[in-house]
Amino acid sequence: MTETYADPLDAVRAATPVEGDPERMLPAEAYTSVAVLDWERRHLFAGSWTCLGRFTDLFPDAGAAVRQRAAVLGDVPVLLVHDAHVLRMFANTCRHRGHELLGEGETSPRRRIVCPYHAWSYDLEGALRAARGFQDVEGFDDEDHSLVELPVRVWQGWVFGHALHPAGSEEEPDFERHLGDLADLLTPYRCDDLVLADRHSYEVAANWKVIAENYHECYHCPLIHPELCQVTPPDSGDNYDLPGAWVGGAMFLRDGMSTMSLTGELAGNPLPDVDATRVEYLHLLPNLLVSAHPDYVMAHRMVPLAPGRTWVECSWFVAPSAGGTVPELRGAVDFWDITNKQDWAACESVQRGLASPHFRPGPFAPKEDAVADFVTRVGRAYRVGRFE
Ligand code: FES
Numbered sequence: 001m002t003e004t005y006a007d008p009l010d011a012v013r014a015a016t017p018v019e020g021d022p023e024r025m026l027p028a029e030a031y032t033s034v035a036v037l038d039w040e041r042r043h044l045f046a047g048s049w050t051c052l053g054r055f056t057d058l059f060p061d062a063g064a065a066v067r068q069r070a071a072v073l074g075d076v077p078v079l080l081v082h083d084a085h086v087l088r089m090f091a092n093t094c095r096h097r098g099h100e101l102l103g104e105g106e107t108s109p110r111r112r113i114v115c116p117y118h119a120w121s122y123d124l125e126g127a128l129r130a131a132r133g134f135q136d137v138e139g140f141d142d143e144d145h146s147l148v149e150l151p152v153r154v155w156q157g158w159v160f161g162h163a164l165h166p167a168g169s170e171e172e173p174d175f176e177r178h179l180g181d182l183a184d185l186l187t188p189y190r191c192d193d194l195v196l197a198d199r200h201s202y203e204v205a206a207n208w209k210v211i212a213e214n215y216h217e218c219y220h221c222p223l224i225h226p227e228l229c230q231v232t233p234p235d236s237g238d239n240y241d242l243p244g245a246w247v248g249g250a251m252f253l254r255d256g257m258s259t260m261s262l263t264g265e266l267a268g269n270p271l272p273d274v275d276a277t278r279v280e281y282l283h284l285l286p287n288l289l290v291s292a293h294p295d296y297v298m299a300h301r302m303v304p305l306a307p308g309r310t311w312v313e314c315s316w317f318v319a320p321s322a323g324g325t326v327p328e329l330r331g332a333v334d335f336w337d338i339t340n341k342q343d344w345a346a347c348e349s350v351q352r353g354l355a356s357p358h359f360r361p362g363p364f365a366p367k368e369d370a371v372a373d374f375v376t377r378v379g380r381a382y383r384v385g386r387f388e
């Protein structure tokens with residue numbers, strides 16, 4: 001008899017391996033259920049530290065044309081505000097009757113946040129400044145109706161937000177603890193000094209976790225990535241077991257290969273202070289995959305659109321040449337565009353297979369230890385309500 005569960009996540013929790021179990025995939029519903037994705041958006045995206053993009057993309061001219069920008073963090077509409085060199089984030093929910101203060105993706109140069117519904121207006125620190133018609137309402141105090149401020153950080157040029165608990169509350173997760181030792185690993189790449197060389201966006205017909213799991217193993221590389229295997233042996237390197245809410249490892253370049261590019265030749269300017277023989281593959285939970293090379297840093301930012309659909313923004317960052325010109329990075333961008341598409345095709349095939357009534361979670365190979373680490377973290381988060 002099939003058991004029935006009141007909460008759809010209970011079925012997934014019950015079928016999710018716990019630590020110490022033989023390591024195997026999550027149950028199919030974890031990748032196909034709308035209810036599970038809704039839960040993940042609230043608890044693993046809004047409730048974690050999720051990457052919203054590069055600061056310079058969100059506020060391109062440091063504040064004049066764009067002072068306010070609406071975005072969505074997990075399932076929570078947020079309003080990013082940058083003014084006088086201070087970045088703040090608020091719930092994009094008016095304190096009158098809840099209208100969004102700016103529509104999703106919209107920006108504004110204004111120094112006041114004005115709700116389009118009944119024109120309550122707030123300053124850029126979130127304080128209510130005017131509530132039409134409330135001047136003579138007894139007992140109405142502006143201070144009771146400030147916008148809800150949410151925690152936001154800029155780290156290595158990326159903006160990270162937490163949208164579940166207000167800034168300064170006890171439940172706000174500690175950002176430095178979230179990064180853990182990832183911060184030390186990425187510091188030599190000086191990502192905040194790098195500039196965008198190129199960017200591709202993809203819409204992948206697969207669950208965000210299928211994409212992450214694929215990122216965490218090279219067991220598939222000899223089968224689908226002939227170009228990649230020419231520059232890096234697929235069985236090179238090891239995974240890290242260090243503090244922080246991230247999963248990842250390093251791989252090594254073949255002798256004579258200087259970077260991951262179509263020819264193995266450097267495509268950007270070599271980054272000083274980094275190990276020229278290795279490539280770091282680091283997944284900061286939940287949605288940022290940072291692949292750091294000797295001459296460029298590639299980052300995939302994932303936004304789940306549906307259980308079987310994920311938007312992926314792939315950006316390549318380089319050190320500018322003397323005089324400020326930006327290297328073209330063609331050989332690396334083309335290399336990774338080919339590799340990305342090989343990966344997306346595999347992920348989309350896995351997603352179709354997961355939807356079959358005959359799918360059963362299979363075991364991980366020894367070379368898939370980072371996938372097992374990721375799945376274990378997701379399984380634990382399903383039980384405790386957040387990434388740890
Ligand atoms: S909902 Fe914003 S002013 Fe009424």
Ligand SMILES: [Fe+2]
Pocket residue numbers: 214220221225343
């Ligand atoms: Fe791959």
